[in-house]
Amino acid sequence: MTAIDLRAKRSWRSTKSQLVTGLMIAAVVAIFIPLAAVLWSLVERGGGIVVAAFPDFFTEEIPQFSRRAGPGMGPAVVGTLLATGAATVMAVPLGVLGAVYLHEYGGKDRFARVVRFMATVMTGVPSIVMGLFIYLMWTIRFGFSAFGGALALACLMLPVVIGSAEQMLRLVPNHLREASYALGATRSRTILTVVLPAAIPGIVSGCLLAIARAAGETAPLLFAVGAAKAFNTSVFHEANTALSVQIFGNAMDVPAAQARAWGAALTLVLLTFLLTLSARLITGRFAMKR
Amino acid sequence: MEIAIAEPARSPRPAVGGVPIERRSAPVIETSVVFELEDAEVYYGAFRAVRGVTMRVHEKQITAFIGPSGCGKTTVLRALNRMHDTTIGARVGGRVHYHGIDLYGPEVSATEVRRRIGMVFQKPNPFPKSIYDNIAFGPRINGVRGKLQLDEIVEKSLRAAALWDEVKDRLDKSALGLSGGQQQRLCIARTIAVEPEVVLMDEPCSALDPIATARIEELMRELKSRFTIVIVTHNMQQAARCSDRTAFFTAELDAKNDQRTGILVEYDVTAKIFSNPSDERTENYITGRFG
Numbered sequence: 153m154t155a156i157d158l159r160a161k162r163s164w165r166s167t168k169s170q171l172v173t174g175l176m177i178a179a180v181v182a183i184f185i186p187l188a189a190v191l192w193s194l195v196e197r198g199g200g201i202v203v204a205a206f207p208d209f210f211t212e213e214i215p216q217f218s219r220r221a222g223p224g225m226g227p228a229v230v231g232t233l234l235a236t237g238a239a240t241v242m243a244v245p246l247g248v249l250g251a252v253y254l255h256e257y258g259g260k261d262r263f264a265r266v267v268r269f270m271a272t273v274m275t276g277v278p279s280i281v282m283g284l285f286i287y288l289m290w291t292i293r294f295g296f297s298a299f300g301g302a303l304a305l306a307c308l309m310l311p312v313v314i315g316s317a318e319q320m321l322r323l324v325p326n327h328l329r330e331a332s333y334a335l336g337a338t339r340s341r342t343i344l345t346v347v348l349p350a351a352i353p354g355i356v357s358g359c360l361l362a363i364a365r366a367a368g369e370t371a372p373l374l375f376a377v378g379a380a381k382a383f384n385t386s387v388f389h390e391a392n393t394a395l396s397v398q399i400f401g402n403a404m405d406v407p408a409a410q411a412r413a414w415g416a417a418l419t420l421v422l423l424t425f426l427l428t429l430s431a432r433l434i435t436g437r438f439a440m441k442r
Numbered sequence: 443m444e445i446a447i448a449e450p451a452r453s454p455r456p457a458v459g460g461v462p463i464e465r466r467s468a469p470v471i472e473t474s475v476v477f478e479l480e481d482a483e484v485y486y487g488a489f490r491a492v493r494g495v496t497m498r499v500h501e502k503q504i505t506a507f508i509g510p511s512g513c514g515k516t517t518v519l520r521a522l523n524r525m526h527d528t529t530i531g532a533r534v535g536g537r538v539h540y541h542g543i544d545l546y547g548p549e550v551s552a553t554e555v556r557r558r559i560g561m562v563f564q565k566p567n568p569f570p571k572s573i574y575d576n577i578a579f580g581p582r583i584n585g586v587r588g589k590l591q592l593d594e595i596v597e598k599s600l601r602a603a604a605l606w607d608e609v610k611d612r613l614d615k616s617a618l619g620l621s622g623g624q625q626q627r628l629c630i631a632r633t634i635a636v637e638p639e640v641v642l643m644d645e646p647c648s649a650l651d652p653i654a655t656a657r658i659e660e661l662m663r664e665l666k667s668r669f670t671i672v673i674v675t676h677n678m679q680q681a682a683r684c685s686d687r688t689a690f691f692t693a694e695l696d697a698k699n700d701q702r703t704g705i706l707v708e709y710d711v712t713a714k715i716f717s718n719p720s721d722e723r724t725e726n727y728i729t730g731r732f733g
Contacts, residue, residue, distance in 0.1 A: 259530065327567040331629070333528060335580040335636055336557030345579070350570060 191421075198418030201411045209415055214381040214398065221408035225416045227383045231298055231392040232423065235377060236367045238302035238387055239309055244359050247313025251355075254314070255321040256343055268318075274311040282307050283372030291376050296391035298384070300376030305366040312365070316358025320351040356435045364424045370396040395420040470686045470711045473501040475541075476640060476670045477522060482536035484517045484526065491517045492704040495536070497689055504666055506681035506712065507674045509691035509727070514704025515674045516564075518691070519642050522672065523559035524552040557584065560638035564645040566625035568617035568632070573600075573609050576617045576628060580636035595635055603631035604661055623654025630661065634669070641665065643673040647680065659684050678728060681712065688715040690724045 160166060202209045205223040212224025250267070258264025286304040294300070324347050332342040348355075378391030379401055386392075395416045402413035477499035484492045492514030499505050499522075507515040517526075524545060526532035538545045545555060568576050577596045578586075586592055596613070600606040605627045609620070617628055626646055633641055643662075647655040655677075662671055662684055675681050681688050689709040693702040708721045719725045 325567075327563060327565060328569060330525065330528070330561075330563065331567045331569065331632075332579070333525065333553075334523065334556055334561035334563075335583065335632065336553050337579075337583045338553050341583055345583070346569060 194414065194418045194421060197411070198414035198416075201415040202418055210419065213383060214393070214412075216381060218402065218405045218409040221411065223412075223415075225395065225398060225412065225419055227380060228393050228395045228398040228416060229419060229423070230383060230385060231377065231380075231394040232367055232396070232420070234298040234385070234387050234392065235301040235305060235373065235394055236363060238299055239305035239366055240359075240363055242302065243306040243309035243313055243362070247310050247359075247362075248317050248355060250310075250314045251317030251321055252343060252348075255318050256339070256347065271311040271314045274307070275315065277308075279304075279308055279369050280371035283375035286372060287375040296376065296378035297388050298377060298386070298392040299388045301373045301392070301394065302387070304372035304376050305369060308369065308372070309362040309366050312362040313359055316361070317351075317355045320354035320358065321347060323354065324350045353435055356431055360428050360431055363427065367424055367427075368396055368420060370394075370400050373397050374400070395423070470503070470713070473503060475499070476501050477672075478537070478539040478542075479518075480537040480539075482518070482521065482534065482538050484514070484521055485531075485533045485535065486529070487531040489701060490703050492691075495706045497706060497709045499670065499672060500687065501670050502666060502668075503686040504662060504671045504673060504684050506685035506688045507672070507691060508676075508678055508681045508688060509704075509707075510693065511676075512702060512704070513691040513693040515691050516644050517704065518706075519644055519672060519674050520561075522640070522642055523561055524555050525561065527552045557636060558638055559640040559642060560633035560636065561642045561644065562626070562629050562633055562646050564648055566622055566629050566649065568620070568625050568628050570616065570618055572614045573617045573620070573628065574613040576632050577635050580632060584636060599631040599635040600628075602634055602665070603627045604657065604664075605631055621654075623650050623657060626650060626654070626658060627661065630658070630665075634665070638669065640670045640672065643671065645674050645676060648676060655680070678716075682716050685712045688712045690715060690719075690721075690727060692723055692727070 201223070205212070209223040209225060210229055211226045212222075214225065214227055215222065250271075254264050254268055258267070282304050286300055286307070290303055291300045328346050328350060329342055332346045333339075337345070373394045374397060377394055377397065379397050380391045380393045384390050384392045398416045399413045399420070402409040402416065405413075475498045477497075479498075480496050482492075482495040483490060495518055507519060509515055520526050521534045521538060522540075522545075526534055534546055540555070540559070543550065569579065571579070574596055577599050578592045581592060581595050586595065597606060597610075600609065605624060608624060609628075612619075617625065620628060626649075630641075630646075647658050650658065659680065662673070665671065673681075673685065687710065690707045691704050692707050693704050695702050708715065708719060708724045710720070715724060716728055719728065725731075
């Protein structure tokens with residue numbers, strides 16, 4: 153009986169496979185290096201001031217004279233939460249409803265196509281242009297406020313939320329909708345009880361991405377929010393500030409201020425991370441059973 | 443909408459020494475007409491998928507649609523509970539009457555139609571929810587709120603679908619954890635939980651193994667006493683085993699525009715279709731000469 157050889161033979165195909173595997177590993181490393189470097193420099197340079205004045209860095213007012221070393225970033229944390237929070241309240245419901253219209257009702261209608269095209273165009277508008285737009289339409293008339301910034305951020309978030317939510321609705325298999333219709337459910341009932349629960353984890357991911365991007369936006373906030381140094385808990389009145397604005401301002405100042413800028417940057421990353429984490433935990437309860 | 447509720451008409455099953463006689467030989471009795479189709483046709487946009495369907499579906503019997511792929515069996519089935527409404531460009535023509543009422547009349551609500559005429563699909567399609575919530579979905583959208591009442595409906599429906607014993611200890615677990623055959627029985631339970639009058643089944647066994655198929659067929663024979671059943675099947679033996687009446691469809695090539703349109707060739711009592719069909723095309727199909 154001749155022995156059969158089942159071992160892999162060296163061929164051009166297996167060489168190609170190894171080559172491409174190597175390239176993919178290199179690509180993963182190439183992506184990982186800048187990410188790790190950013191996180192490391194944040195912790196290295198911003199960690200000091202945050203830990204030295206923990207937890208006062210997050211709660212103290214910003215020093216009136218930027219040359220004075222030390223905390224804090226309290227007003228900027230409040231400002232960022234107010235502006236992105238208000239923007240989320242405006243953009244997420246509107247965006248998800250828009251996506252439901254586009255995918256579940258509009259389909260290939262002329263109007264739906266126009267809306268979809270406009271949303272795509274809106275995605276491409278640079279944030280500074282959006283800031284200028286809000287400055288002309290709102291800030292000149294009503295003055296600096298967190299709400300002005302929120303308007304600009306909402307305009308930036310809206311097309312992202314619409315786009316990602318529509319994509320997620322498209323992923324809900326049609327046979328689930330049919331199962332619901334076959335039981336005598338109306339279209340709105342089907343959307344509320346079957347389609348949205350099935351799509352919710354993806355929709356939340358898309359919204360989180362939009363919120364995280366908005367929280368880091370600087371240009372539109374410079375126009376609309378101002379750069380106050382004292383606490384302002386009002387959404388609609390008086391100039392406010394934000395972490396991104398403080399990073400921008402302090403980074404170009406004396407070393408003591410630069411340290412604060414790094415601290416603010418670390419705070420911003422931590423804030424986004426906490427937001428993502430809590431949203432994931434909450435949606436875990438809403439999501440349908442897989 | 444007034445519907446005369448006829449006495450449940452059961453086909454007599456004479457028994458010899460306690461052993462029921464092979465069901466196929468039992469005479470098919472006339473029960474009241476549920477669906478009456480006359481020259482029914484379905485269009486997808488400009489394309490005519492099926493034409494000239496004239497038939498009567500009888501109450502509390504199993505009616506089977508057989509025929510080769512692409513002959514419009516499923517298309518006709520979906521016309522019976524207005525599922526085509528959800529497809530853009532689909533249109534049903536001719537007459538489709540349900541207990542004498544035009545299903546496509548201006549005052550008829552598609553959701554009310556589908557509440558009374560349920561559907562089980564080819565691929566088991568449970569919602570990604572718990573087993574309990576799958577069954578309770580229909581009753582809930584129809585306004586049943588009480589926990590006790592829902593519990594009762596869930597148990598009754600699962601028992602009727604011969605699934606209760608297998609799932610009673612894990613009602614709160616995901617329905618997607620069930621096997622294919624169990625999922626399909628869950629879908630049947632979900633359909634009968636809203637107490638429909640008719641159950642339409644679109645190749646319910648095509649994704650199942652022979653044992654699961656046998657269970658579904660047995661289930662269909664049990665459900666026949668309560669519901670009118672219309673089933674599309676690719677499996678001729680299945681039609682011969684379970685149904686009282688059989689409709690044979692085939693596709694006809696239109697030489698003018700090179701399109702295939704489905705037509706109803708023959709509709710009769712199942713025993714007749716399988717032993718002595720009137721149409722040559724039916725005979726060729728059931729003897730395996732084509733399709």
